[in-house]
Amino acid sequence: MIGPVSLQSISNVGCGSTKLCFSQPTNCDPSTSSNCFFMSARLLTPPESGVQYELSGPAQGYVAFGWSDDQMMGQDDIYLCGLNSTGAVDVQRAFSVGHTAPTVQPKGAISDIQTSNQNGVLACTFTSKNAIFTSSNFSFTSNQLFYLLLAYGPSSNGIIMKHQNDYSSSQRMALTSSAVVQRDGKQQMIRAHGCLMLLAWMTLCPVGMMVARYLRRSSQVQMFGKDLWFVIHVSVMSFTVATTIIAFILAFSYLGGWEYFNNGIHPVLGCLVLCLALIQPILALMRCAPQHP
Structure with a gap:
């Protein structure tokens, strides 16, 4: 069920201790800054309950993050928080092949979706039990390491367009870890x-x-x-x-x-x-x- 969520409910509290966080600028707080692109992942208890994701940022169409085997676009498991064809904010799941537009996939085992669009800042929270699919399938409870990608861009009638900017983590991280992910300076x-x-x-x-x-x-x-x-x-x-x-x-x-x-x-x-x-x-x-x- 989709419902409004206050932007204040998404913050960097717990980053590095109870949840994995990746943001641009580094260590920004979406609850106090409207120019903060932010995502977090927290493994629920018991682990079989899934992973709670938070995603927010100022964008005209969508904000997205992805799990990747490398720091480049391609073969990535992606979640998007963006405007659908009716102009409402919704969560989408997608998979990228090469540098073409990601292909939207069924949401799968996603629940507890809450969304918000306030002053141009898109925000989504949701719980997922989906396995992470890149080059292979990996359980969300595994300690497999991935790079994190973060991007934002425009959309047209719910169709995502080329991102305006993108960021990647400096190192691989496990979904089950609690850390503040550093952005890759090589970009x-x-x-x-x-x-x-x-x-x-x-x-x-x-x-x-x-x-x-x-x-x-x-x-x-x-x-x-x-x-x-x-x-x-x-x-x-x-x-x-x-x-x-x-x-x-x-x-x-x-x-x-x-x-x-x-x-x-x-x-x-x-x-x-x-x-x-x-x-x-x-x-x-x-x-x-x-x-x-």
Whole structure:
């Protein structure tokens, strides 16, 4: 049965002692902060009674958490607290395959659902006896370790859309443990990767090409014995290559190797771009000087 629940009933009280908690910002309290994304899991007594979940956060469509074998989306057991097709808040269960939209699953053994939508903050509490399903089925009473994922985003007529932001835990945790889960700082690496690639190919590279195209015949100013336009062009394009290499290293380090190379077209294009970026300066070094016969 769905009924209203006061936001004050969801808080970080008991985190680390009686329940497992994961939040963004770390250690925020949803009972006092409207900008807190929060989930908790508490194994009831006796354990066969199930797990009590709490989930809340400011979102336009949904807040979700998932149990995962890794820190990436794919093969994850997900619970969502979001707006359904009628605009009411409800709990959904879903399973993700790759980076496509999660597939909504039957709720299964979920009970005691309570929901709230106050001032744009969605909140849900519920009890689940469902096994955790990732690459295999695991009982909720087992000590199997999982990464925790937390995300939020918009929805349209009850259909969840791509999340606006997501967070993962820094280490695997057992559902039966009582701890405050720390957020994985490595996610900043992938954001830095994106920023550096945008800088390289949306700013530095176009500037380098325009300098070579439009200034090579209009400037006779010399620097270090070379035309000024040429010095600027070489410098900017060198920074483009260096920035691309750094961005590639960040992404490679974040993923931990080649495991996700076949996960979509993006990593394939990234490797192709890196190869072409490295080939260009090599060809430039082999090019004859302008005064060469």
